[in-house]
Amino acid sequence: MSNNDDANFVKESPSFQEQQRRQIILNSMENIDYLLVIACQQSKSVQQVRYELMKKLMED
Numbered sequence: 001m002s003n004n005d006d007a008n009f010v011k012e013s014p015s016f017q018e019q020q021r022r023q024i025i026l027n028s029m030e031n032i033d034y035l036l037v038i039a040c041q042q043s044k045s046v047q048q049v050r051y052e053l054m055k056k057l058m059e060d
Contacts, residue, residue: 022057025053032046035050
């Protein structure tokens with residue numbers, strides 16, 4: 001890989017913080033206990049909480 005290719009890869013790949021943010025959201029979506037607690041606290045269904053997490057995942 002040339003230096004130019006390296007620069008393009010860095011620009012295209014998400015930052016470490018972004019990767020971490022996405023992983024936290026994905027982990028939250030898989031943790032049913034977390035989803036149940038949040039759903040109860042916000043008087044929402046688990047499906048609604050999952051949907052909102054998915055929207056956060058799609059944000060830049």
